[in-house]
Amino acid sequence: MRSLLLLLSLLYGGLALADDIQLSNGDWPPYLGEHLPHQGVASRIINDAFASQGIDVQWKFYPWARALHLAERGELAGSAVWLRSKEREDQFFISEPVIDSxxxxxxxxxxxxxxxxxxxxxxxxxxxxxxxxxxxxxxxxxxxxxxxxxxxxxxxxxxxxxxxxxxxxxxxxxxxxxxxxxxxxxxxxxxxxxxxxxxxxxDSLHLLLSRQVAGNAERMARFNQGLAQLRSSGRVAQYLREVEQSLSLAP
Missing domain, CATH: 3.40.190.10 (Periplasmic binding protein-like II)
Structure with a gap:
C-alpha cells in the first residue's frame, strides 16, 4: 500500500510540474507559419526553450493584428515574434532575443x-x-x-x-x-x-507574454532560462543554419 501511495505521489507530482501555454502566431516563412515544419524556425526555438522547462506550447494562428490584439487583452498568454518597443514593454513581458532580422x-x-x-x-x-x-x-x-x-x-x-x-x-x-x-x-x-x-x-525579435495573464512573469523567466540553454547547446545556431542551407543562404 505504501508503495502504491508513493507511486501515485510521484505520478501526480510529475503531472503538477507540467504546464502549457497558448500563444498566437502568424505567417512569415521561414520564421513562422502554420504549415511549415515545426511551424517555422522561430516557433521551433520557442517550443524547445519552453519544453526544456516542462511547458508545452499550443500555437494559435491569426492575421498579425489579431494575433497581437489577443495577446494584449490576455485572451492568449502571448505572441511570437515581435520587435521590442516602449509601448510593448508596458503591455508585455519581453523575452531575450529569439532571432535576428x-x-x-x-x-x-x-x-x-x-x-x-x-x-x-x-x-x-x-x-x-x-x-x-x-x-x-x-x-x-x-x-x-x-x-x-x-x-x-x-x-x-x-x-x-x-x-x-x-x-x-x-x-x-x-x-x-x-x-x-x-x-x-x-x-x-x-x-x-x-x-x-x-x-x-x-533588429532582434522577441516572444511577448501578456502582463494581463497571471503567472506570465514566472513563465518568461523559465523561457529565458530554456532559451539560454538552447543557445549554449548550439541548437539555435543549428536550426538557423539548416534553414539558411535550405535557402542557399549559407556559404
Missing part, C-alpha cells in the same frame, strides 16, 4: 541600387508592405514625403512589382525574401533579383 534593399540586377543613407534613395520608386516598420530613418523620410513609397499588401506582391519594373527597390528581411523567391518564383525570375548588402535595419 536583417532588412536589405532588393532590386533588379539590370537596375542596381547603391546607397549609404535614406536620402540617397530620393527619386527612386520604393515598395513597402503595409504595417511594416523599416526603421526610424526610413519611416521619417516616408512621413515627410522625402521618399516615393508605394505600400503593398504583402512582400510577395512587392517582389512581383519589382520584377515587373513598377518599383525600383524593395526592403525585405533577407531570409524571408529568399524563402519567398524559392517558394513562389521561377529560377529565371530569381536570377533577375539582387540586393544591396548594407542593412536598412537590423
Amino acid at each position: 536583417r532588412y536589405v534593399l532588393f532590386y533588379r540586377k539590370d537596375h542596381p541600387v547603391d546607397w549609404r543613407n535614406v536620402d540617397d534613395l530620393a527619386g527612386l520608386r520604393i515598395g513597402a508592405t503595409n504595417g511594416y516598420d523599416y526603421g526610424a530613418a526610413f519611416q521619417q523620410a516616408e512621413a515627410e514625403g522625402r521618399l516615393q513609397i508605394s505600400r503593398q499588401t504583402s512582400d510577395e506582391l512587392g517582389l512581383r512589382q519589382l520584377l515587373a519594373g513598377r518599383i525600383d527597390a524593395l526592403p525585405l528581411d533577407q531570409v524571408v525574401a529568399y524563402a519567398l523567391l524559392n517558394q513562389h518564383f521561377s529560377a529565371a525570375e530569381r536570377a533577375q533579383i539582387g540586393f544591396h548588402p548594407q542593412p536598412l535595419r537590423s
Whole structure:
C-alpha cells in the first residue's frame, strides 16, 4: 500500500510540474507559419526553450493584428515574434532575443541600387508592405514625403512589382525574401533579383507574454532560462543554419 501511495505521489507530482501555454502566431516563412515544419524556425526555438522547462506550447494562428490584439487583452498568454518597443514593454513581458532580422534593399540586377543613407534613395520608386516598420530613418523620410513609397499588401506582391519594373527597390528581411523567391518564383525570375548588402535595419525579435495573464512573469523567466540553454547547446545556431542551407543562404 505504501508503495502504491508513493507511486501515485510521484505520478501526480510529475503531472503538477507540467504546464502549457497558448500563444498566437502568424505567417512569415521561414520564421513562422502554420504549415511549415515545426511551424517555422522561430516557433521551433520557442517550443524547445519552453519544453526544456516542462511547458508545452499550443500555437494559435491569426492575421498579425489579431494575433497581437489577443495577446494584449490576455485572451492568449502571448505572441511570437515581435520587435521590442516602449509601448510593448508596458503591455508585455519581453523575452531575450529569439532571432535576428536583417532588412536589405532588393532590386533588379539590370537596375542596381547603391546607397549609404535614406536620402540617397530620393527619386527612386520604393515598395513597402503595409504595417511594416523599416526603421526610424526610413519611416521619417516616408512621413515627410522625402521618399516615393508605394505600400503593398504583402512582400510577395512587392517582389512581383519589382520584377515587373513598377518599383525600383524593395526592403525585405533577407531570409524571408529568399524563402519567398524559392517558394513562389521561377529560377529565371530569381536570377533577375539582387540586393544591396548594407542593412536598412537590423533588429532582434522577441516572444511577448501578456502582463494581463497571471503567472506570465514566472513563465518568461523559465523561457529565458530554456532559451539560454538552447543557445549554449548550439541548437539555435543549428536550426538557423539548416534553414539558411535550405535557402542557399549559407556559404
